[in-house]
Amino acid sequence: MKKSHIIAFIAIVAAVSIIVIGSKDVTTYGDFSMAENAPGSVKIAGTLDLNKPIHFDIEEDPNSFSFYMNDKANNRKKVIVSMAKPQDFEQSESIVVTGKLKGDTFYAHDILLKCPSKYKDEEIRLRAGLDKEKVG
Amino acid sequence: MDNTIQYIGENLIPGKIAHGFIILSFLSILYTVYASYKQIKSGTIDDNRWQKLARWSFLTHGISVFSVIGILFYLMITARYEYGYVYDHVSDDLPMRYIFSAFWEGQEGSFLLWMFWHVVLGFFLIKKTKSLESPVLLFYSLIQLILATMILGVHVGFGEYTYKIGSNPTLLLRDIFDVPVFQKENYLELLEGTGLNPLLQNYWMTIHPPTLFLGFASASIPFSFAAGAMYTRDYKSWLTPVLKWSLFSAGVLGLGIFMGGIWAYEALTFGGYWAWDPVENMSLVPWIILVAGIHTNLIAKSTGRAIGSTLIYYCLTLVLVLYSTYLTRSGILGDTSAHAFTEMGLSPQLIFLVGFFAILSTWLYFTRLKEIPKQEKEESIYSREFWMFIGALVLLFSGIIISTSTSLPVFNKIVSLFNPSFEGSVINDPIPHYNKFQIWIAILISVLTAKTVYLRYKANGMSAQQTKSFALPQIAYFAIAAALTFIMSFWLDYFHWKYALLTVTCWYTVIANGAMLIKGLKQNPRIVGFVCGHAGFGLMILGVIASGLNEESITEDNFLLREIVLDEEERNSVNLIKGKPFFINNYWLTYESDTTYDKTRRFKIKFEREDSLGNKVETFYLYPNMLYNNKLTKMAAVNPSIKRYVDRDIFVHVTGLPGSQTDIEVAKENEDSLVYITYDMMIGDTLTLSENKKVVIESYSYQPNNEEYKDSQSDLGLSAVIRCIDQKMEVDEVIEPVLGLKENMLYQYPDQVNDLNIKIKLNEQSFDNFFTQENELVYESFTVPKGGSFDYKNTSYTVKTLDSNVEDRNYDKQEGDVVVRALIEYTLDNGDNRSLSPLYVIRGSKPYSIKDYDPVSGTHIRLSHINPANEEFVFQIAEDVRDAKSMIVDIAENVPRDDIIALEATIFPGINLFWSGTILMLSGFFISWWIRYKSKYA
Structure with missing residues (x-):
């Protein structure tokens, strides 16, 4: 048996085991119904419900804020995130939270926001600038 | 849009000239490609007319690129907002020192930066490459040609459909946005520019991108040599000259990535220097592959083996650089990365860029597969080249693992093209995911770098004597490494045997390479380069183990009782009230004061460390800050402050502020939601509020003592000196709300007692009681x-x-x-x-x-x-x-505090090991490059 064959064999075994082990780290963006049965933490994608209260009171707890999120199946649940409220949270277009569902509340330890791009922002600003002109 | 409007104040000539140069730069580099091709096809050593033409056109290209950059700089410095790129990245209040950062904040500017380095390196390449010039320049210019299309800004029509090639930085703002403001002929007077994102107003933004792009540009050179060698079927003569370029590129690219890490750590509060973010990963992978290529290049140069691998690694390096450009600039990472560029509609062109060079490399390689020199006999396991080859394979493996996981969004996108209902998948928790594989890579690499340097090229076996003189020192080094690991365990926790093993192997390579230096320096000073590189790698990983694994929070609050506490949850912030010391984990923390200067609000935090007996053993101050946006209406970013020790850093940043302090809108909303009650009181009167809080109007003053009022430079002012008392809370505080008159307008300067949640304003009617008309x-x-x-x-x-x-x-x-x-x-x-x-x-x-x-x-x-x-x-x-002494005051209760911050303080032990290890490793590349650059025969 040549050494290159041994190396190739080891590489293949390593590659297969990495794929097997690594694929367990992968999840899909789910909805709240998926979180009900999940044993570990899950990622839920959705949008912020601006009609419901967003609560962050630094005096009460600097490590937590809460809001209501609509998932892709349009289920609404309260989400409590264990960190301070990020900047521009209210402007977010979509949200991904990572955590667990306990009862009717989703406890998240991580949150990712997708915010409107700078360019879109600019267009809004230019338009707003014009509105101001009209009034003035 | 109405084209007949005669706009006032526009200066369109520089833009037209710059666009002319953009087109010239494209045409001239196209001609360089053609002339280099002709030289290879029809030229000889004596007949180098085409080569000369290629040089001249490359020079033309260089001058064009410099001119475009120069004009764009001129437009930015003079703030010509009629140009979209200027409007987007410059503003009236942008300090001149950030003009470079503003230049390469956007896609077009960063492509120009890349092209700039490409031109500069190209000049050196033409000067140094001698007989290989034409093949190298052919492929080098081909890369630059495709980069040049990125700023071309030409629209190509296919029937109904038009496609935009490149994004032209000289476009006019009124051609980008179709908004009615451009109906005004004087629209320029209304614009003040968007300016640079406050997060990027930082000197790292000035030095990190140029370094990284110099790294990217230089990574084209090994590719050009490799592709040129395959194209001309000359597989050997490039192996020596390419090496110094590769070493330079690996040094610079590594430095660029490293700077990004320092920036993330020092300024951006990403919580560390490395977060396995896709953008970080995809700049690291080309570097890893380039390092693998350098090692097989050394094998090829010394033994004639692994030429094919070297070709593959160098081609792959460029393809991966381009791929990382695609990932960061196409917007595909939007969901998963914290710091990607905004999408600009260049995706198809970026895919073409990657695909073109991937296909070109593959085609060159496979059409020449049979010719590439190989040696029939396999390497002996006693030879250095065998283990170096294995090491390069391990690096390749590492790169494949990282880029596969990072490419998940690309995979999702491709699948969803065929199956629109496909639910994209993501990595649940990226950091442990990457770490668990890379720890084994690091173990293998550290062992290989430790022992392989003691082996000889082309060795076929070892005599008993040789075995002994090889193995005994290795055992000794390993034993020392194990001892050091044990000693370190008094300082650090390893948590898992894997990390203990990694620590041993890292020390092993540090010791083995250190010993190599001591033994071998006299005979061969050139070993300094690789010794630094290998030992630096070991130290760097030791620094990662120390600072990453043993990171601990000072402000972790474990005592708060809550219904549900999750395992992953980290409660790392504590509240500090201004002037009130707070004790946590052996530290007294006091938020003493804060000052606002320009756009920065700086918090002064006092740290006092107590020993177990309660004695204060150390006192120091840290000054974390936050930045407001360019309009001063909102918080834009927070910056940490770091206390540095030899063996650790204490890293502090503000994680939260009351809403009223971060956003002017919220402050207004909060103010509007307060319930003020008006009281008409005489001087000396006492008013009792809820819960027996007492308010006494003690006196009044025409010279108010109130900072905000003093800053306002009003014409007249009136203040009430009011004492607020709560005996139960032991609060007794005097405040001084003010009414100020400035240019016939009355302004209120309220004051508040945070401990009692009271806020008091002077009613405007008070003014007439104290001033006669x-x-x-x-x-x-x-x-x-x-x-x-x-x-x-x-x-x-x-x-x-x-x-x-x-x-x-x-x-x-x-x-x-x-x-x-x-x-x-x-x-x-x-x-x-x-x-x-x-x-x-x-x-x-x-x-x-x-x-x-x-x-x-x-x-x-x-x-x-x-x-x-x-x-x-x-x-x-x-x-x-002045006989009426009635003071009319508006008092609100239940007012939220505004003198509170949430603070996070983290200890990173051994972070200096990481910095110094990385610097040592990178200096290894530069030392090796310098030695080869200087030596005549290498």
Whole structure:
């Protein structure tokens, strides 16, 4: 048996085991119904419900804020995130939270926001600038 | 849009010139490609006409690129907002020192930066490459050609469909946005620019991108050599000259990535120097592959083996650089990365860029697969090249693992093209995911770098004696490494045997390479390069184990009781109230004060460390800050502050502030939601609020002692000195809300007692109780000579000086004015010396008197007439009616505190091991490069 064959064999075994082990780290963006049965933490994608209260009171707890999120199946649940409220949270277009569902509340330890791009922002600003002109 | 509008103030010529240069740069580099091709096809050593043409056109290209950059800089410095790129990245208030950062903040500018380095390196390449020039320049220019299309900004039509090639940085703002503001011919006067994102207003933004792009640009060179070698079927002569370029590129690219890590750590509060973010990963992978290529290149140079691998690694390096460009600039990472560029519609072009070079490399390689020199006999396991080859394979493996996981969004996108209902998958928790594979890579690499340096090229076996002299020292090094690992365990926790093993192997390579240096330096000084590289790698990983694995929070709050606490949850922030020390994990933390200067608000935090007996053993201050946006309406970013020790860092940043302090809108909303009740009180009155809180109006003042009021430079001010008491809470605090008059407008400067949640404003009606209006004043006249005096209501007023050269804030000087100012001095009952200076002005033969007023005594004085004949002056004097002492105040209760911050403090042990290890490793590349650059035969 040549050494290159041994190396190739080891590489293949390593590659297969990495794929097997690594694929367990992968999840899909789910909805709240998926979180009900999940044993570990899950990622839920959705949008912020601006009609419901967003609560962050630094005096009460600097490590937590809460809001209501609509998932892709349009289920609404309260989400409590264990960190301070990020900047521009209210402007977010979509949200991904990572955590667990306990009862009717989703406890998240991580949150990712997708915010409107700078360019879109600019267009809004230019338009707003014009509105101001009209009034003035 | 209406094209007939004649806009005012636009300067369109520089943009047109720059666009001309963009097109010229494209055409000239296209010609360089063609001429290099012709030289290879038809030229000889003696007939180098095409080569010369290629050089000239490359020079033309270089000048064009420099001109575009120069003009764009000029437009940015002069803030020509008619250009979209200038409008997007510059603003009126942008400090000049950030002009470079602003230049490469956007896609077009960063492509220009990349092209700039490509040109600079190209000049050196032409100067140094000698006989390989044409093949290298052919592929080098081909890369630059495709980069040049990125800023071309040409629209190509296929029937109905038009496609935009490149994004032109000289586009006009009114051609980008179709908004009605451009109906105005003077729209330029209305614009002030968007400016640079405050997060990027940082000196790292000035130095990190140029370094990284120099790394990217230099990574084209090994590719160009490799592709040129395959194209001309000359597989050997490139192996030596390419090496110094590869070493340079690996050094610079590594430095660029490293700078990004320092930036993330020092300024961006990403919580560390490395987060396995896709953008970080995809700049790391090309570097890893390039390092693998350098190792097989060394094998090929010394033994003639692994030429094929070297070709693959170098080609892969460029393809991966381009792939990372695609990932960061196409917007595909939007969901998963914290720091990608905004999407600009260049995706198809970026895919073409990657695909073109991937296919080109593959085609070159496979059409020549049979010719690439190989050696029939396999390497011996006693040879250095065998283990170096294995090491390169391990690096390749590492790169494949990282890029596969990072490419998940690309995979999702491709699958969803065929199956729109496909649910994209993501990595649940990226950091442990990457770490668990890379730890084994690091273990393998550290072992390989430790022992392989002691093996010889082309060795076929080892005699008993050789085995002994090889193995015994290795055992000794390993034993020392194990001992050091044990000693370190008193300082660090390893948590898992894997990390203990990694620590041993890292020490092993540090010791083995260190010993190599001591033993071998005299015989061969050139080993310094790789010894530094390998030992630096070991130290760097030791630093990662120390700082990453043993990171601990000072401010972790484990005592809060809650219904549900999750395992992953980290409660790393604590609240600090201004002036109130807070004790946690052996530290007294005090938020002492904060100051705002320019756009930065700086918090002064006192740290006092206590030993187990309760003695304060150390006191220091840290100053984390936050940045407001360019309009000062919102918080834009927070910056940490770091206390550095030899063995650790204490890293502090503000994680939260009350909403009213971060956003002017929220502050307004909060203010509107307060319930103010109006009370009409006499001086000395006491008011009892809820829960037996007491408010006493102690006195009033015409010289308010209130910072905000003082900053406002008002004309007049009135304050109430109010004592707020809560005996139960042991609070007794005096506040001073103010009413200020500035240019006939009244402004309120409220004050609050945070401990009692009370906020008090002076009602505007109070003003009339303390100041008498002009029409209600009763003036008395006095006629006095210069130097004379008069008595009014028991006070003696003396006319001191008269001058006609007047600068006075009550008076706007005009041409032809005759003006006299009198200085009148008087002493109050309490002994205060006061003065007033009324003015007398003759403007256009009409006399005016401009009065002066002393709010303290309530005295109004006018100089109403001057008799030039006998030098007598007529003064009119009146006093405020000050018998009403009713102060009308608006008081709100249950006001949220505004003097509170949430703070996170983290200890990173051994972080200096990481910095110094990385610097040592990178200096290894530069040392090796320098040695080869200087030596004549290498």
